[in-house]
Amino acid sequence: MPFKRYVEIGRVALVNYGKEYGRLVVIVDVIDQNRALVDAPDMVRGQMNFKRLSLTDIKIDIPRVPKKKTLIDAMEAADVKNKWENSSWGRKLIVQKRRASLNDFDRFKVMLAKIKRGGAIRQELAKLKKQSA
Amino acid sequence: MAPKKVRTASRNPCLIPGIGKFSRSKMYHKRGIWAIKAKHGGSFPKHDPKPAPAATAAVKPTKFYPADDVKMPIPNRRKPKPTKLRASITPGTVLILLAGRFMGKRVVFLKQLPSGLLLVTGPFKVNGVPLRRVNQAYVIATSTKVDISGVNTDKFDDKYFTKEKKKKTIKGEGEFFENEKEETKALPQDKKDDQKYVDTPLIKAIEAVQDLKAYLGARFSLRSGMKPHELVF
Numbered sequence: 001m002p003f004k005r006y007v008e009i010g011r012v013a014l015v016n017y018g019k020e021y022g023r024l025v026v027i028v029d030v031i032d033q034n035r036a037l038v039d040a041p042d043m044v045r046g047q048m049n050f051k052r053l054s055l056t057d058i059k060i061d062i063p064r065v066p067k068k069k070t071l072i073d074a075m076e077a078a079d080v081k082n083k084w085e086n087s088s089w090g091r092k093l094i095v096q097k098r099r100a101s102l103n104d105f106d107r108f109k110v111m112l113a114k115i116k117r118g119g120a121i122r123q124e125l126a127k128l129k130k131q132s133a
Numbered sequence: 134m135a136p137k138k139v140r141t142a143s144r145n146p147c148l149i150p151g152i153g154k155f156s157r158s159k160m161y162h163k164r165g166i167w168a169i170k171a172k173h174g175g176s177f178p179k180h181d182p183k184p185a186p187a188a189t190a191a192v193k194p195t196k197f198y199p200a201d202d203v204k205m206p207i208p209n210r211r212k213p214k215p216t217k218l219r220a221s222i223t224p225g226t227v228l229i230l231l232a233g234r235f236m237g238k239r240v241v242f243l244k245q246l247p248s249g250l251l252l253v254t255g256p257f258k259v260n261g262v263p264l265r266r267v268n269q270a271y272v273i274a275t276s277t278k279v280d281i282s283g284v285n286t287d288k289f290d291d292k293y294f295t296k297e298k299k300k301k302t303i304k305g306e307g308e309f310f311e312n313e314k315e316e317t318k319a320l321p322q323d324k325k326d327d328q329k330y331v332d333t334p335l336i337k338a339i340e341a342v343q344d345l346k347a348y349l350g351a352r353f354s355l356r357s358g359m360k361p362h363e364l365v366f
Contacts, residue, residue, distance in 0.1 A: 101365055
């Protein structure tokens with residue numbers, strides 16, 4: 001199987017380990033075989049080991065090591081935020097965050113909603129079974 | 134004129150602890166004692182000496198002195214204060230009881246009593262928990278709050294909850310079993326009235342929020358996959 005997502009300048013990656021866990025960053029330069037120079041609009045540009053990054057499908061068009069302003073403009077032009085939030089990976093992360101932040105009362109309401117939904121589904125199923133019988 | 138601020142620091146800066154910058158005569162001048170004396174006609178104003186207390190009746194020397202010196206215990210001046218209430222527990226918070234007969238029940242917090250224990254109620258009609266005292270350590274505070282403004286809890290304190298003293302009767306062997314049957318007493322009517330008095334405005338506030346009544350009626354339990362240290366309450 002050939003690789004589809006390559007480490008290149010402009011590749012958007014998700015940090016999966018360390019202090020910046022969960023942040024979306026852009027690879028702006030490659031330092032050596034193991035490390036990349038990485039930047040994000042609200043972060044000081046710094047080095048990161050590739051092992052700490054998970055590459056995404058999103059790529060933006062930037063020169064090598066752009067100024068912060070250029071980076072931000074390129075990210076706006078490529079609409080990285082919306083692309084990420086609409087991708088299935090991005091949506092899953094948002095749902096995980098929401099579920100983790102539910103308080104006890106919210107979890108109770110979710111339980112009631114699940115029971116109600118299950119009941120509605122079973123009713124429809126019973127109706128369809130009766131029709132086909 | 135703006136109100137004058139009272140001077141708090143000494144006029145004599147400390148060079149080294151114990152040694153000030155200015156001498157006694159300089160300090161006399163700086164404090165303005167000369168000006169105060171001049172204002173009061175040459176001498177520093179002072180209070181009239183207190184009249185000497187009337188001579189107390191002569192105490193007769195005691196005939197008996199103990200052989201050894203007896204140590205006087207130091208008087209205990211501690212005044213116990215109620216336990217510090219966790220910041221997450223405010224009147225109206227829904228608490229989860231963790232131990233005892235009502236473990237797992239979700240309950241409404243009313244106020245902290247002077248002993249430090251928390252006064253809590255089900256409400257009784259919703260989940261069977263009466264007005265009760267509960268220790269803060271056996272409780273999880275959730276972030277759900279109920280509007281408690283309609284409830285007056287002033288008359289409840291620790292004395293309200295103490296057990297009534299049983300009168301001791303000398304029992305014969307035959308009467309032993311009969312007395313055992315009398316142990317269970319019905320709840321006095323005024324306690325039932327107090328429960329209703331506290332609960333009616335609470336239940337109104339609870340029914341105003343969607344699903345809150347069912348929530349308070351259900352018990353809390355850990356399911357598979359729930360990690361208490363990761364749960365947000």
